[in-house]
Amino acid sequence: MSQTQTPTLASDPIQQALCPLAFQMRRVSGAVVGRAAELGAIESEMASSRGGLAAVTLEGEPGIGKTRLLLAATQMAADRGFISVAVSADETLRGPFLLMRSILSSPGATEAAEGTDAEPVLRRALQALSGRGDASLETLPADQKLLRQFDLTALALRALALIRPVALFADDIQWADEDSLRALRYAVRTDAASPIFLLLAMRPEETAVLTEAVNLIADMERIGLIRRLRLDRFTPAETAAFLRQHLGGPVDVNGAATIHAQAEGRGTWPRTPTGLRRQPSRPSSSAGPGSCPRTRRSPCRRPRCWGEASACATSRQ
Numbered sequence: 001m002s003q004t005q006t007p008t009l010a011s012d013p014i015q016q017a018l019c020p021l022a023f024q025m026r027r028v029s030g031a032v033v034g035r036a037a038e039l040g041a042i043e044s045e046m047a048s049s050r051g052g053l054a055a056v057t058l059e060g061e062p063g064i065g066k067t068r069l070l071l072a073a074t075q076m077a078a079d080r081g082f083i084s085v086a087v088s089a090d091e092t093l094r095g096p097f098l099l100m101r102s103i104l105s106s107p108g109a110t111e112a113a114e115g116t117d118a119e120p121v122l123r124r125a126l127q128a129l130s131g132r133g134d135a136s137l138e139t140l141p142a143d144q145k146l147l148r149q150f151d152l153t154a155l156a157l158r159a160l161a162l163i164r165p166v167a168l169f170a171d172d173i174q175w176a177d178e179d180s181l182r183a184l185r186y187a188v189r190t191d192a193a194s195p196i197f198l199l200l201a202m203r204p205e206e207t208a209v210l211t212e213a214v215n216l217i218a219d220m221e222r223i224g225l226i227r228r229l230r231l232d233r234f235t236p237a238e239t240a241a242f243l244r245q246h247l248g249g250p251v252d253v254n255g256a257a258t259i260h261a262q263a264e265g266r267g268t269w270p271r272t273p274t275g276l277r278r279q280p281s282r283p284s285s286s287a288g289p290g291s292c293p294r295t296r297r298s299p300c301r302r303p304r305c306w307g308e309a310s311a312c313a314t315s316r317q
């Protein structure tokens with residue numbers, strides 16, 4: 001299909017967002033408990049990104065609250081007028097440029113680009129990344145083709161940032177494809193002066209064995225563009241607040257302390273917290289915070305998935 005026949009980026013089925021954060025967004029309920037320092041750091045880096053690229057990592061063990069914080073940051077970006085793009089790498093769905101294609105084809109990017117000078121730039125990058133580029137690209141040697149794809153990606157991000165500051169959120173970086181991470185590294189170098197805020201959430205142990213992710217973070221650290229946030233476990237007071245929020249009412253102090261000790265301060269949640277609720281309240285939802293994510297295909301690595309022994313048999317009990 002020629003460019004003139006393509007009505008909009010968003011309506012092209014091949015170019016629709018591949019790895020959106022939609023699933024995680026549906027799971028979120030209630031405010032972020034604690035994390036004031038992290039939210040403050042994100043807010044400050046987001047503000048400084050208006051003067052040039054700034055990045056933040058959220059690092060922590062499974063279930064610690066990285067995605068929850070990332071979602072809060074997407075709201076912060078939208079409130080501040082950024083073009084907000086949120087994607088998530090997938091544990092099993094991998095392929096060349098999958099994450100980057102998802103970024104460039106996200107509703108946030110395509111809607112902002114529509115009708116602007118950025119629209120053809122974005123389309124060209126997407127076509128190149130998805131192997132539908134012009135014939136000349138296909139005739140290039142592999143390394144030059146890759147470089148061209150990186151170039152077009154960087155140009156597309158820069159073109160978006162000329163419309164409004166851009167906030168890119170990428171969750172579960174430990175599962176990102178290496179081409180996308182390299183493209184991001186290239187963009188960080190070439191678009192450093194553009195108003196781009198980048199937030200990457202990851203499990204550190206798994207990211208440590210992903211060479212391109214390590215390179216990307218090391219590069220940004222060298223340039224001084226990145227702030228790394230490591231999420232700590234909840235304090236007893238935060239666990240109690242978390243439980244209160246989930247149950248929708250006061251909780252028994254001793255019960256909350258027991259849960260805190262058993263969960264070791266993680267944002268994990270007992271499915272049937274016997275004796276915890278102090279007064280009748282609304283029933284707990286069937287998929288509360290910290291519950292085992294049933295959709296995950298590999299064994300759940302969250303430390304405890306209360307009341308979910310069958311779905312989470314390999315987790316530490």
Ligand SMILES: Nc1ncnc2c1ncn2[C@@H]1O[C@H](COP(=O)(O)OP(=O)(O)OP(=O)(O)O)[C@@H](O)[C@H]1O
Nearest residue numbers: 031032033061062063064065066067068267289290
């Ligand atoms: N600070 C918090 N405030 C409110 N809810 C939280 C907080 N931290 C975690 N949760 C809830 O706990 C659950 C687990 O958190 P989340 O999914 O963000 O963990 P994660 O670090 O992204 O884990 P994973 O590495 O498995 O992706 C979610 O339901 C989330 O909403």
Ligand SMILES: [Mg+2]
Nearest residue numbers: 066067171172
């Ligand atoms: Mg997560």
